[in-house]
Amino acid sequence: MAQKTVRIRDVAREAGVSTATVSRALSNPDLLTESTRKAVEDAVRITGYRVNHAARNLRMQRAGAVLVLVPNLGNPFFSTILAAISESFAGTDTSVLIADTASGGRELTGYFLDGRIDGMISLDGGLAQSDLAAFDSAGVAERIVFACEWVDGSTLPSVRSDNEEGARLAVQHLHDLGHRDIAHVTGPAGNVLTKARRAGMLAERARLGLPSRDDWIIRGDFSLASGRDAANRIIAMKDRPSAVFCASDQVAFALMSTLMEAGVRVPEDISVIGFDDIELSKVYTPSLTTIRQDRHALGCRAAQLLLEQIAAAGDPLAPAAPDRVEMVGVELVTRQSTAAPG
Amino acid sequence: MAQKTVRIRDVAREAGVSTATVSRALSNPDLLTESTRKAVEDAVRITGYRVNHAARNLRMQRAGAVLVLVPNLGNPFFSTILAAISESFAGTDTSVLIADTASGGRELTGYFLDGRIDGMISLDGGLAQSDLAAFDSAGVAERIVFACEWVDGSTLPSVRSDNEEGARLAVQHLHDLGHRDIAHVTGPAGNVLTKARRAGMLAERARLGLPSRDDWIIRGDFSLASGRDAANRIIAMKDRPSAVFCASDQVAFALMSTLMEAGVRVPEDISVIGFDDIELSKVYTPSLTTIRQDRHALGCRAAQLLLEQIAAAGDPLAPAAPDRVEMVGVELVTRQSTAAPG
């Protein structure tokens, strides 16, 4: 790899000890006499030795890497979580691999079976049943955790935002401003976030005794295009809602853009609230009221959880992995896209 | 790793051949008789064998991974390029590692020296001189390529957009609309993109005989905050420019947001043009006129270039790496944030 690779044997010769001793000096210094330890340390310094991870990992029967599966790397929401995960592993001897769900051709269990990874964090709750079954039969399921999204009915551990609570906060905020006619643009059909946010929204709307109209639940899919479509649906309505809760900030941007182009003012004519609080939400015009997810916490907790799972999987005495679900709190961020109904 | 790992030896036994033959069947099938090859293939299928990458890589003296160094994963501009790179390596036996420049503690040559990576793509042109020197002395410089950004005065190969041309297109577009008083919000001091875009901007402004005023070159740093600051500077001016060319879309958003909040209309009072064409540019209100960078091409070409560099580095007969700079074309995207001066 490098120009003149120095191996553990070279250090051993330099220090006048065996390779076993050098190895111990690096991993279990306590086992050695202070003098031998010092001698090895000097030899390491002189030779410029660096342990070869490929060899170490092979010997230790580990891959030294984890995979982060991202549904859409182009989405800044996910990439920030990826950043937090990456940061959590920085300085450890575990590398972070990434794969985009969109670029197919991957066969996920293959990463485990090929000895390329020790564990996986999936930000994608939409994995195929065949993938999940393959994890089970390959015996790697216990080294997988979900973050943000999860799989309904699966026992795989996950870290997620309190989506119901977020949706409740959104509706409550609109209600507090005086809104009664509240529409919702959902996420994609079948997505767990879609269900959770819609459920929270419906629950709060019911609790407050607000009118419930089916045509005010507009199916979206987190894409800009779906925000545009939803706006056009609303524009075409005879009696429009006075406020719209969008399942994501991106959707809210596209929705507002289309509404305003059509001469519908935000928030004077229609209030809009999003979900996520991505960075650009505060510089959109009008700035977007939204539900903030703690992306840093989501990423960090997922990383920690995975490390625990991997450790437990390697230790036959460890307790069986419980159905762990970690909730991360959400928070209402009030900006200028919401106001009292005109 | 998996439940019952099947090794090459198991396949050999099943097929009644040596492990060498199994290995050849997998990597150099042409060397074998059709019948032995078939026998091995059957045995592989029966046993469910998968080659262990850690072992193969150790034996072949490679790491089987490349590192992508990203200045800021939270920036959707970079993460899209990362997606393209990741896609380029999907299906190969090379994994893609990521590291965020921001989360320090990394010592980049260490990745090479530890045998963790075979090569690196840096999206960060701001690497420290000490890092670059370390690459050289470790003999790994020839397995590094830059994408988007690069290092001035370095001979390391790079793939980049034609930034000068983009800046020229931006100024020309504004001039075509009738603007004469054109301001520029720059990127961070010292950044190569900052220099290239400013140079292109100045050149075109001079070519067209437009007025050149120093206070219309406003120092920014690609951040939202710097866009806001720039807007406030402009608002405070006695004679404001009629158009502003921002060094990035993000900066343009923050700038427009602050201008409009202060009652300055875009584009009626001031036209704004960005650089990048990130996804949200078309749903900002007003939608943003900008210079599109082909992020997919940037990522894909960088990946290819790196593979070539790695191959050449492994082959002592390969020609010395030339100073390769690949330019990727840019394109003006006209939207609603620019118009004839009011």
Place this chain on the structure above:
DNA sequence: CTGAAAGCGCTTACAG
């Protein structure tokens, strides 16, 4: 065309 053997660079029981 195929096999026996060495070895990639480490770690870790097993002795002492």
Place this chain on the structure above:
DNA sequence: CTGAAAGCGCTTACAG
């Protein structure tokens, strides 16, 4: 506390 030896799972000259 330290060392000699085996072995992680592969690939590849070297013979034949």
